Amino acid sequence: MSSIVGNTHVLRANLPGTREEDCYSWNYESIDEIKTELAAQEYLQSLIRRHRFDIDTLVEVPPGVESLAWLYEHMRQICVELGYYLSTLHGECTELGCSVMRASETTYYCAGHGRPRPCSAMGYSVHTLDYAVRQLGSAASFPDRRHVLDSEIKHFQSMARRLYRVFAHAYFHHREVFERQEATTGLYARFVRLARKYELTPESLIIVPELPTTI
Ligand SMILES: [Zn+2]
Ligand SMILES: [Zn+2]
Missing domain, CATH: 1.20.140.30 (MOB kinase activator)
Structure with missing residues (x-):
């Protein structure tokens, strides 16, 4: 999946040869960017990658959820x-x-x-x-x-x-x-x-x- 954030084109795909620990390692700025059924799950995982120790941010309920x-x-x-x-x-x-x-x-x-x-x-x-x-x-x-x-x-x-x-x-x-x-x-x-x-x-x-x- 890819999307446009500002003027930057962000590619969200696991390219061939990507190491396992680097898979799915893209981030979302907002849950609205995610258009799949599992938006909340993907958004939470993205938040944890960036703010693992910021518990306040992690537990805050995102808009629309x-x-x-x-x-x-x-x-x-x-x-x-x-x-x-x-x-x-x-x-x-x-x-x-x-x-x-x-x-x-x-x-x-x-x-x-x-x-x-x-x-x-x-x-x-x-x-x-x-x-x-x-x-x-x-x-x-x-x-x-x-x-x-x-x-x-x-x-x-x-x-x-x-x-x-x-x-x-x-x-x-x-x-x-x-x-x-x-x-x-x-x-x-x-x-x-x-x-x-x-x-x-x-x-x-x-x-x-x-x-x-x-x-
Ligand atoms: Zn047991
Ligand atoms: Zn034990």
């Missing part, structure tokens, strides 16, 4: 990034070292098995991420991503409560990984800001102390 639809796009994006996060954490968080899911002193049962049962921390994290991705892609839970209803907030709440524990486990049990990830991605700061803005988790469940990036 409904507030809950913006939350939906953020949750999808967080799931994508959390997949990379877990592949990094995987080196440290082993079945042996973390045989049950804990964050600080609390142990959590995994809901990814029909009946909740204990799971290793990594098992819990992967199963929870799978569950969140399935929910977000479910036409029963979210029939229209551009018009998310108030009655659908409960799905965000239940996935946010569980996803939070993944970050909390990393913070309390793999602090170095958590800090390294946070310094390069700011993912927890973005997640917790959204959780607070949309009241997805009670304040009492936010157990990671305030970090310089989250204040």
Whole structure:
């Protein structure tokens, strides 16, 4: 796709030979420039490329997008990034070292098995991420991503409560990984800001102390 911005012709295409990490690395100045069905998703990804650590800018709902639809796009994006996060954490968080899911002193049962049962921390994290991705892609839970209803907030709440524990486990049990990830991605700061803005988790469940990036 290409478009005219001012007098500059901007080519938006992955040319043959483009490295994977450079794919889709064009930016949009405004969501109105994007004419596809997935405009909000593309715009959010473009914002993150340019303003990854500017949480205020990222959470601000763009014109023409409904507030809950913006939350939906953020949750999808967080799931994508959390997949990379877990592949990094995987080196440290082993079945042996973390045989049950804990964050600080609390142990959590995994809901990814029909009946909740204990799971290793990594098992819990992967199963929870799978569950969140399935929910977000479910036409029963979210029939229209551009018009998310108030009655659908409960799905965000239940996935946010569980996803939070993944970050909390990393913070309390793999602090170095958590800090390294946070310094390069700011993912927890973005997640917790959204959780607070949309009241997805009670304040009492936010157990990671305030970090310089989250204040
Ligand atoms: Zn662990
Ligand atoms: Zn599990």
